[in-house]
Amino acid sequence: MHIPDGILDPPVCLVTGGLAAAAFGYSLYRARENLSQRMLPLTGMTASLIFAGQMVNFPLVVAPVSGHLLGGVLAAALLGPWAGSVAMAMVLFVQVALFADGGWTSLGANYLNMGIIGCWGGGAILQLTRSWFKDPVRGLIVGAVWGSWLSVLAGAALFCLEFASSTTVRGYDLRHIFFLMILFHAVIGVGEAIITSLILAFLYRLRPDLLALNPVTSSTQPTRLGSFSGAMLLLALAIAAFLSPFASSHPDGLEAVAESTKVADLSRDTWAIWWEDYKLPRFEGNWEGTGTAIVGIIGTLAVLLLTTILVRLLVRNQSAGVAPLREQA
Amino acid sequence: MNADYLDRYSRGTTVCHRWTVNRKLGLTFGVILTSLLIPVSLWPMQGVLLSLIFIAQTVAEIPLRYLLQRLAGFLPMVGIFALTLWLGQPGGRGGDFALNLLLRSTVSFMAALWLVNVTPFSELLIGLRRWGLPQYCVALLAFMYRYIFVIFDELERMRTARRARSFGRISLARDWGSRGQLLGMLFIRALSRAERIQGAMSARGWDGEVRTLPKTVTTTNS
Numbered sequence: 118m119h120i121p122d123g124i125l126d127p128p129v130c131l132v133t134g135g136l137a138a139a140a141f142g143y144s145l146y147r148a149r150e151n152l153s154q155r156m157l158p159l160t161g162m163t164a165s166l167i168f169a170g171q172m173v174n175f176p177l178v179v180a181p182v183s184g185h186l187l188g189g190v191l192a193a194a195l196l197g198p199w200a201g202s203v204a205m206a207m208v209l210f211v212q213v214a215l216f217a218d219g220g221w222t223s224l225g226a227n228y229l230n231m232g233i234i235g236c237w238g239g240g241a242i243l244q245l246t247r248s249w250f251k252d253p254v255r256g257l258i259v260g261a262v263w264g265s266w267l268s269v270l271a272g273a274a275l276f277c278l279e280f281a282s283s284t285t286v287r288g289y290d291l292r293h294i295f296f297l298m299i300l301f302h303a304v305i306g307v308g309e310a311i312i313t314s315l316i317l318a319f320l321y322r323l324r325p326d327l328l329a330l331n332p333v334t335s336s337t338q339p340t341r342l343g344s345f346s347g348a349m350l351l352l353a354l355a356i357a358a359f360l361s362p363f364a365s366s367h368p369d370g371l372e373a374v375a376e377s378t379k380v381a382d383l384s385r386d387t388w389a390i391w392w393e394d395y396k397l398p399r400f401e402g403n404w405e406g407t408g409t410a411i412v413g414i415i416g417t418l419a420v421l422l423l424t425t426i427l428v429r430l431l432v433r434n435q436s437a438g439v440a441p442l443r444e445q446a
Numbered sequence: 447m448n449a450d451y452l453d454r455y456s457r458g459t460t461v462c463h464r465w466t467v468n469r470k471l472g473l474t475f476g477v478i479l480t481s482l483l484i485p486v487s488l489w490p491m492q493g494v495l496l497s498l499i500f501i502a503q504t505v506a507e508i509p510l511r512y513l514l515q516r517l518a519g520f521l522p523m524v525g526i527f528a529l530t531l532w533l534g535q536p537g538g539r540g541g542d543f544a545l546n547l548l549l550r551s552t553v554s555f556m557a558a559l560w561l562v563n564v565t566p567f568s569e570l571l572i573g574l575r576r577w578g579l580p581q582y583c584v585a586l587l588a589f590m591y592r593y594i595f596v597i598f599d600e601l602e603r604m605r606t607a608r609r610a611r612s613f614g615r616i617s618l619a620r621d622w623g624s625r626g627q628l629l630g631m632l633f634i635r636a637l638s639r640a641e642r643i644q645g646a647m648s649a650r651g652w653d654g655e656v657r658t659l660p661k662t663v664t665t666t667n668s
Binding site: 121122123124126127130145149157158159160161162163164165166168169170172173175176186195203204207208210211213214215216217220221222285286289290291292293294297311312315316319320323324327 | 453474475478479481482483486516520523524527530531533534535536540543546547549550551552553554555557558559561562567570580582583585586587589590591593594596597598601618621622623625626627628629630631632633634636637639640641643644647
């Protein structure tokens with residue numbers, strides 16, 4: 118998930134670094150505006166928690182492979198989108214500075230892909246979904262599942278964009294790698310969704326007061342335009358993930374996106390262009406493109422199913438009634 | 447867990463350790479940027495860079511065993527990425543490109559690894575503060591660094607307890623559920639700890655300034 122140094126070109130690093138610094142500055146400004154100094158221990162502790170939480174491996178069906186928490190949506194749920202993304206910046210920085218995990222030059226890109234997308238976009242989806250549900254637990258779980266899955270996918274889409282913008286990859290066929298990126302991240306996203314919703318449901322059962330502190334998870338706050346547009350942006354990025362293998366088969370991914378959006382209003386023309394360029398049965402055809410579209414559909418269905426199952430399981434647990442922590446103690 | 451579990455070798459006394467933070471960071475960034483800017487056709491230059499870094503690592507007395515361990519974790523990930531890029535090109539071209547990507551990221555990783563193991567985190571924080579990173583961020587980083595170890599210990603205790611209670615294999619779904627609960631419990635414990643710490647800091651008249659001492663001053667006789 119972390120992009121190491123050497124994958125992205127210096128100009129891309131510079132641009133993503135600038136964007137990340139601006140996003141971090143804005144988050145810091147908003148976090149300090151909204152919260153008093155007393156949030157410092159909580160923010161710092163959440164950052165070290167997410168760092169430590171990534172050490173807990175979740176085994177997969179294939180024995181040696183295991184996944185772990187990424188934590189963007191969780192940070193947003195605990196601290197709100199602003200302080201949450203500050204905490205995520207700390208996590209990523211410490212990972213580079215102490216572990217050499219990720220890269221110094223790609224720190225900005227990593228922060229955008231994981232921190233900002235997870236906290237701003239994932240948090241916005243969580244908040245939006247919560248406001249749609251009467252039952253707070255159900256809203257929390259559904260929001261956590263969709264927020265996590267979509268933010269992981271959107272992060273992958275952003276990586277594809279960053280990678281395609283690097284000048285060294287000009288002239289190379291990137292469809293294959295983008296297909297695999299999206300496929301892997303659709304799976305990673307499911308894991309992240311399960312872990313995040315398990316933790317949030319557990320936290321809600323024992324310490325609901327911790328989740329009530331910030332606008333993302335407190336049910337009293339009205340949804341604002343900002344969070345709505347954030348959620349929509351994230352959704353658009355996730356959808357773009359499934360279109361990236363189509364776009365990248367052009368010599369320049371960015372140009373191709375611009376080109377296809379230019380002709381988007383004449384949808385018949387677009388389809389005609391696509392059909393001409395990639396005849397499906399051809400051997401070196403666009404199977405990655407169709408494959409990705411299929412992954413998208415299956416993935417969305419799988420996440421829908423997952424949402425239902427998790428809500429069933431976790432809400433049933435909830436109503437079975439475990440005494441709050443304080444009463445137990 | 448030892449307090450220097452994460453940056454074990456960063457408190458050495460070699461030449462590299464004694465350089466200033468500015469010089470070490472500048473050198474690392476220089477190497478990474480050089481590696482990024484070397485064109486594909488000049489790929490043997492990457493090997494030269496790599497051997498220079500290796501000499502620096504030897505001078506800094508970073509054990510070879512540790513380096514190999516970290517490389518073993520790093521190479522499969524980037525290797526698969528490079529392999530996919532190579533195989534994804536029609537007609538098998540793009541081998542040079544994939545190789546270049548692999549070399550570049552390995553050089554950068556080794557350079558970053560050198561930096562991590564010659565710079566104690568507290569020195570890095572002082573450097574960051576001097577370059578104008580907001581004090582709030584530096585305080586956050588210092589706080590986070592301090593409590594990572596506490597939380598790791600907490601996590602280790604909980605894992606031990608879990609292993610002691612659960613004997614034999616459990617189903618995958620059960621396993622995920624119990625790990626989720628483990629993390630949830632860790633969160634609750636840590637967040638209550640944060641509340642206690644906050645109270646204690648306020649009680650001692652904390653004004654928001656977190657002070658870090660360079661390592662030469664931290665020779666207490668407690």
